[in-house]
Amino acid sequence: MHRFRITNMNCGGCAKGVTASLRQVDPQAEIDIKLDTREASVKSTMDTARLEQALRDGGWQAERITA
Numbered sequence: 001m002h003r004f005r006i007t008n009m010n011c012g013g014c015a016k017g018v019t020a021s022l023r024q025v026d027p028q029a030e031i032d033i034k035l036d037t038r039e040a041s042v043k044s045t046m047d048t049a050r051l052e053q054a055l056r057d058g059g060w061q062a063e064r065i066t067a
Helices: 012-025 048-057
Strands: 002-006 030-034 039-043 062-064
Touching (some): 002 048, 048 062
Antiparallel strands (some): 002 062
């Protein structure tokens, strides 16, 4: 499971954009968005760095959450 904090994700439209960015690199990913904490949890076989880069390429201010 990969977890990211996305500081510029504020609404449902943002959540759709985050999901779209992640699906570009892994269409099969299971994505859970929590707007109240601005977090995305992603179940994917892709490397964490690749997912993070996809988010940043989409214009999202993403940082990995560890622990």
